[in-house]
Amino acid sequence: MNRKYTGFVPLSLSELDTLTQELSRLLGTQHPPVIIPGEAIIGIEAVAAGIAAPGRTILNIVTGPYGSLFGEWLERGGATVAQVKVPFDQVVTVEEVAAAIERYQPVALSFVQAEVVTGGSNPAEEIFKLARRHHLITVTDSVSAVGGEALNVDEWEVDFAVIGAQKALAGPNGVSAVSISPRGWAFLESNERAPRNSILSLLDIKPSPDGTAPLRVPPNIPVLEARALIEALEAVAEEGLSQVIKRHERAAASAIAGISELGLEAWQKDSRHYSTLTTTVRINDEQLLLIKQPMGIVAPGDGELFGQLLRINHFGTNASRDSVESAVQTLARLLKQDAGQAVQAVRQVWSDAE
Ligand SMILES: *Cc1c(COP(=O)(O)O)cnc(C)c1O
Numbered sequence: 504m505n506r507k508y509t510g511f512v513p514l515s516l517s518e519l520d521t522l523t524q525e526l527s528r529l530l531g532t533q534h535p536p537v538i539i540p541g542e543a544i545i546g547i548e549a550v551a552a553g554i555a556a557p558g559r560t561i562l563n564i565v566t567g568p569y570g571s572l573f574g575e576w577l578e579r580g581g582a583t584v585a586q587v588k589v590p591f592d593q594v595v596t597v598e599e600v601a602a603a604i605e606r607y608q609p610v611a612l613s614f615v616q617a618e619v620v621t622g623g624s625n626p627a628e629e630i631f632k633l634a635r636r637h638h639l640i641t642v643t644d645s646v647s648a649v650g651g652e653a654l655n656v657d658e659w660e661v662d663f664a665v666i667g668a669q670k671a672l673a674g675p676n677g678v679s680a681v682s683i684s685p686r687g688w689a690f691l692e693s694n695e696r697a698p699r700n701s702i703l704s705l706l707d708i709k710p711s712p713d714g715t716a717p718l719r720v721p722p723n724i725p726v727l728e729a730r731a732l733i734e735a736l737e738a739v740a741e742e743g744l745s746q747v748i749k750r751h752e753r754a755a756a757s758a759i760a761g762i763s764e765l766g767l768e769a770w771q772k773d774s775r776h777y778s779t780l781t782t783t784v785r786i787n788d789e790q791l792l793l794i795k796q797p798m799g800i801v802a803p804g805d806g807e808l809f810g811q812l813l814r815i816n817h818f819g820t821n822a823s824r825d826s827v828e829s830a831v832q833t834l835a836r837l838l839k840q841d842a843g844q845a846v847q848a849v850r851q852v853w854s855d856a857e
Contacts, residue, residue, distance in 0.1 A: 514730070518733060522736070523536070523538070525740065530654060530666070531655045532656040532682050534657075534684060536680040537680065537681050537708050537710065538724055539680060541679065542667065542677065542679060543646045545702065545703070547644050548703055549698075550681060551613075552698050552701075554580075554691065555576070555694075557583075560582070561583070561585070563587075563612075564586075564595050564615075566614070567591055567623070568807075570588075585603060593623065593772050594624060594776040597626055597629045604633070611640035612641055616647070620806075621771065621778075621783060622777060622778050624648070624776050627653075627659075631660065645664050647778065649671060650747050651818065653748070662683065662687035665681050666681075667679040670780055671747065671779075671818050672736070672747075674731060674734075675731040681705065688709065688712075751822045753822075754779070755780075756852045760849060761827060761834075767788075768787070769784065781814045781815060783814055784812060784834070792810060800830050801813055801814070824850065
């Protein structure tokens with residue numbers, strides 16, 4: 504080894520500008536999102552810490568484990584947490600949310616847009632419309648929705664949307680972003696309890712209110728991760744966001760076609776609300792219990808869902824015909840079935856789409 508170390512090039516203002524613009528374009532917002540120096544879960548915790556306060560009732564919709572965690576963080580911040588929780592093999596309905604708003608009269612509402620753990624996707628656009636009619640501040644964990652389904656931040660008037668790139672966008676997991684509306688900033692600023700001088704502080708990293716570009720690159724942005732995120736976002740822009748979403752829809756449709764051919768069924772109950780990133784498969788055969796660790800993109804259920812379902816993680820680069828075919832072959836092998844028909848069913852969905 505005689506390679507000479509040539510030093511490390513800091514992130515430039517122009518790279519930061521590109522990153523911010525790509526994020527704004529991805530989310531359909533004219534308000535520059537803040538860049539979170541870490542995994543998306545930090546952005547989610549930062550939002551909870553920033554909005555929670557005694558005297559604020561927040562309606563937290565729980566359709567999977569991330570929603571439960573968000574509720575705990577809101578409680579830690581002193582908020583009164585009203586919860587709508589549904590069995591994890593279902594998503595929430597707009598009627599349930601409407602009834603909870605009437606009952607608890609919250610000032611804000613939070614939910615996970617799409618759940619990779621359960622394979623469900625909530626009726627996001629309708630929930631935002633409903634929330635807007637009641638003038639509620641809205642928070643969405645869209646880490647597993649962005650790139651897999653629509654997320655139109657300004658059009659839907661979303662106040663806080665947390666995203667990461669490690670799922671549908673095939674990007675790094677070490678940097679993430681939160682899009683915050685002017686109303687959202689005001690909601691943070693009016694909260695005495697909102698963190699300052701903390702890794703959880705969104706106010707510490709607020710862009711200038713008059714929209715002028717930053718004069719220097721915030722020193723907390725992880726440089727390599729930021730560069731990788733720019734690359735991932737440019738790749739998404741090049742393929743076209745709507746095409747990326749379509750690819751995920753096809754992956755999901757083909758996974759369903761393949762498992763049906765094997766005599767398996769989806770764990771999520773309502774086929775109108777499947778996540779496009781993962782297909783969860785009901786375990787109705789002892790052979791499937793044998794999966795204790797991921798085999799390719801087939802993985803056992805997380806936590807309490809272990810033993811109930813298997814996940815087919817067809818997101819990012821694995822939102823592809825080849826990956827879904829391999830997953831179906833893995834399942835066929837475990838079931839000691841011939842994979843031929845199921846693979847054919849997967850291929851059919853992709854070729855119909857072409
Ligand atoms: C993946 C994911 C996250 C982020 O979790 P990490 O541990 O940062 O990968 C948050 N929310 C949802 C709904 C997710 O699917």
